[in-house]
Amino acid sequence: xxxxxxxxxxxxxxxxxxxxxxxxxxxxxxxxxxxxxxxxxxxxxxxxxxxxxxxxxxxxxxxxxxxxxxxxxxxxxxxxxxxxxxxxxxxxxxxxxxxxxxxxxxxxxxxxxxxxxxxxxxxxxxxxxxxxxxxxxxxxxxxxxxxxxxxxxxxxxxxxxxxxxxxxxxxxxxxxxxxxxxxxxxxxxxxxxxxxxxxxxxxxxxxxxxxxxxxxxxxxxxxxxxxxxxxxxxxxxxxxxxxxxxxxxxxxxxxxxxxxxxxxxxxxxxxxxxxxxxxxxxxxxxxxxxxxxxxxxxxxxxxxxxxxxxxx
Numbered sequence: 001x002x003x004x005x006x007x008x009x010x011x012x013x014x015x016x017x018x019x020x021x022x023x024x025x026x027x028x029x030x031x032x033x034x035x036x037x038x039x040x041x042x043x044x045x046x047x048x049x050x051x052x053x054x055x056x057x058x059x060x061x062x063x064x065x066x067x068x069x070x071x072x073x074x075x076x077x078x079x080x081x082x083x084x085x086x087x088x089x090x091x092x093x094x095x096x097x098x099x100x101x102x103x104x105x106x107x108x109x110x111x112x113x114x115x116x117x118x119x120x121x122x123x124x125x126x127x128x129x130x131x132x133x134x135x136x137x138x139x140x141x142x143x144x145x146x147x148x149x150x151x152x153x154x155x156x157x158x159x160x161x162x163x164x165x166x167x168x169x170x171x172x173x174x175x176x177x178x179x180x181x182x183x184x185x186x187x188x189x190x191x192x193x194x195x196x197x198x199x200x201x202x203x204x205x206x207x208x209x210x211x212x213x214x215x216x217x218x219x220x221x222x223x224x225x226x227x228x229x230x231x232x233x234x235x236x237x238x239x240x241x242x243x244x245x246x247x248x249x250x251x252x253x254x255x256x257x258x259x260x261x262x263x264x265x266x267x268x269x270x271x272x273x274x275x276x277x278x279x280x281x282x283x284x285x286x287x288x289x290x291x292x293x294x295x296x297x298x299x300x301x302x303x304x305x306x307x308x309x310x311x312x
Contacts, residue, residue, distance in 0.1 A: 003097045007112035010089055012049070015116040017041040018109060020051040020126060022163070025070035026079035027182040029121075029154040029161035034083050036151050037119040046116055049087040050080050051109070057093045068216035070163060070170075075187070089113070102132025106140055117147035124150075156181060173219045173276040185226070185272035188215065188238075188253060192264040195254065204293055206239070206254035207264050209271075217253070218273060220280040224300035224307075226272040227257045234260050235304050237297055238271055241280035258297065274307045275300075 019037050023030050034050070041048045054073050059066050071079065077088045091097065100108075105127050109115040118137060126132040132140070134150050141148045154161045161181050169177040170186060178186045188211055195208035207227075211217060220241035227236035235258040242249050255271055277296055283289040 002094060003091055003100070004108060004112070006091050007089065007108055010049075010087060010113055012047050012087065012114050015046050015114045016049045016087070017044065017046040017117045017119065018049045018051055018113065018115050019119045021121075021124070022056050023050065023052050023076060023080060024056065024067075024163045025166055025182055026076060026083070027161055027163065027166060028156070029181075031083060031183065032154045032161075033119060033121060033151045034080070034085065036149065038084055040117070040119065040149060044116070047086045048084075049089055049113060049115075050085050051089045051091060051113075052076065052080070053093045054090050055093055057098070060093055060095065060098065066214070068167065069214060070166060070182075070186070070216055072212065072215070075189075087113075099128055102127030102136055103140060105132070106137075106144060106146075110144065110146065115146060117141075117149065119149045119151060121153060122150055123153075167216055170216050170218050173221060175218065175223065175273050175275050179274070185274055186216075186218070187270055187272050188217070189268060189270040190253070192267055192269050194265065195252070203290075204256050206256045207269055209253045209255065209269060211253050218276065220251070222277045222280065222296050224274045224277060224303040225255065226274065226304065227255055227260070228270045228272075229257060229260060229264060229267075230262060234258060235301055236271060237293075237300050238273060239280065243280075256293075256297075258301070275303050277303075 017037060017040055019033060037048050052073075056067050056069065073090055077090065080088050106115070118141075120134065120137070122134065124134065126137075134148065138148045159165060166178055166181050169181065175186060188209065190209035190211045192207045193210045195206065218240060223238045223240065225236045225238040227234045237256045237258070239254045239256075240251070242251050255269065277299055283292065
């Protein structure tokens with residue numbers, strides 16, 4: 001059984017308090033729940049663990065409506081580790097795993113992870129057909145000797161903080177809202193690949209990012225962003241779109257890094273997208289486009305100078 005093999009690799013040194021979920025984005029709502037996990041574990045002298053999934057269960061159960069992810073498993077695991085969690089346990093969500101009932105799954109957690117308690121949200125459920133809701137889990141807890149703590153959802157301005165709400169904000173290009181709900185800017189990362197060279201000819205050389213097609217990407221447009229290259233943080237401008245001034249091309253993510261002169265081809269580049277400046281549009285001439293890029297850079301620098309209280 002693959003799930004049992006993955007769980008068996010952990011071998012915790014003592015009993016654990018767990019939470020379970022995709023935790024896509026590791027946003028403020030997730031952090032609120034994890035803070036409860038850490039606090040309770042400290043009081044009970046338990047290790048903390050997050051059982052997450054390599055891919056969203058939705059992709060297997062409803063493949064016709066795949067969800068774009070906010071953070072891949074590597075970034076997600078690092079963000080969870082940064083919160084102080086002792087163990088991150090990523091599982092492969094398979095049909096076999098989806099067929100386990102709540103009792104079977106909990107039994108595996110106790111057997112391999114020495115689980116003594118669960119910290120979950122009010123809408124959480126596990127097991128076949130989502131049968132393991134909070135009421136069912138509390139009953140299993142009494143039967144199998146583990147605690148169940150239900151943490152209320154976090155809200156901001158009357159709206160629940162969730163990955164769904166953040167995905168919607170990204171699709172709307174509302175990057176300020178994304179930052180507010182996630183507690184940090186939305187990031188994209190990918191290998192720098194060869195582009196057409198148009199940016200260099202315009203004296204604004206860009207790094208073209210190879211982005212995972214399953215990653216959430218904001219709508220076409222020009223964005224103020226931070227770029228992280230060679231261990232440093234740079235002001236940058238990011239263009240997402242098809243470069244309509246030069247014809248119909250495939251959609252790209254191109255980053256102009258202000259003040260950077262190095263060669264990034266083949267390297268991994270991360271950008272934080274701070275604010276959307278404008279829609280992508282077709283210009284009547286290259287000169288008009290160049291003038292607009294210069295204006296975008298000035299506007300973007302002002303935004304980056306003040307965003308989130310940061311200073312360059």
